[in-house]
């Protein structure tokens with residue numbers, strides 16, 4: 001199946017498309033529809049971005065009809081992870097999103113919440129604590145609600161990518177951050193993917209999101225995709241269980257795959 005048809009499996013749907021371009025078209029409509037829905041229901045739309053290939057796959061959202069059809073003034077933007085680099089570094093997830101998305105739409109700047117890192121003795125732990133405190137203040141201001149079920153903040157939509165090792169955000173196989181059940185935001189100093197120091201949301205926060213899109217394209221992620229979607233018990237040589245296998249959403253997790261990523265399905 002390569003037409004984006006939906007295969008529902010218990011709060012998870014897998015949408016397969018022929019090409020990456022088809023994924024980009026469907027992703028833009030999915031995001032715009034959720035924006036309309038959440039703004040109608042609660043007056044705002046809180047969106048968490050990743051780095052990597054996601055921002056390019058979001059490219060259709062900054063084209064007609066969405067460019068002028070989406071109510072950008074009601075959007076609030078957050079990051080699921082950030083590399084510990086200056087915000088203007090080519091490695092920065094903020095810069096990636098700024099250049100490819102945020103600079104093209106009219107989201108008020110005070111509604112954009114990058115993860116701040118200032119070089120110096122305080123290090124990534126300080127940046128993680130700082131982001132968590134800023135999120136807690138947004139809970140106090142009622143911009144973010146707290147889940148009565150999990151006690152973690154609820155974001156409307158989280159847009160995730162996945163690396164070939166099955167990592168999501170900066171939660172990697174064989175790293176303890178993927179088991180953190182207490183913090184909202186944590187840090188890693190030995191990420192296997194460079195740069196090594198990073199800040200990241202923890203799984204309890206990711207999994208409290210209402211909607212999650214797992215946007216996965218390209219042949220190099222096909223094995224991890226196969227492990228995540230077909231097998232609970234086998235890791236086929238990857239170091240399992242993979243972080244991506246721990247992702248779930250409160251309402252719905254939607255996988256967007258192109259034919260290459262879905263190759264081993």
Ligand SMILES: O=C1O[C@H](COP(=O)(O)O)[C@@H](O)[C@H](O)[C@H]1O
Nearest residue numbers: 050051052053054161162163169
């Ligand atoms: O390092 C990262 O990798 C993941 C996956 O990136 P992709 O290029 O394979 O799509 C990304 O989601 C994360 O935000 C980023 O920091």
